[in-house]
Amino acid sequence: MSPPGSGPSVFNWLQTAGNVSQHEMYRTFNCGVGMIIALPAAEADKAIAPAE
Numbered sequence: 433m434s435p436p437g438s439g440p441s442v443f444n445w446l447q448t449a450g451n452v453s454q455h456e457m458y459r460t461f462n463c464g465v466g467m468i469i470a471l472p473a474a475e476a477d478k479a480i481a482p483a484e
Contacts (some may be wrong), residue, residue: 443463447450457463471479 443457443461446461447454447457452460469479
């Protein structure tokens with residue numbers, strides 16, 4: 433997997449100010465990388481329930 437593009441600038445500041453490694457930044461903050469789950473509308477409640 434190739435690295436994503438640059439995210440919000442606040443992550444650059446956090447990494448520099450906190451002396452945080454790139455690996456730790458992605459592990460802890462996800463650095464603005466989102467997720468999408470595609471499923472039939474009828475299954476939405478069942479998919480969301482475990483996250484609540």
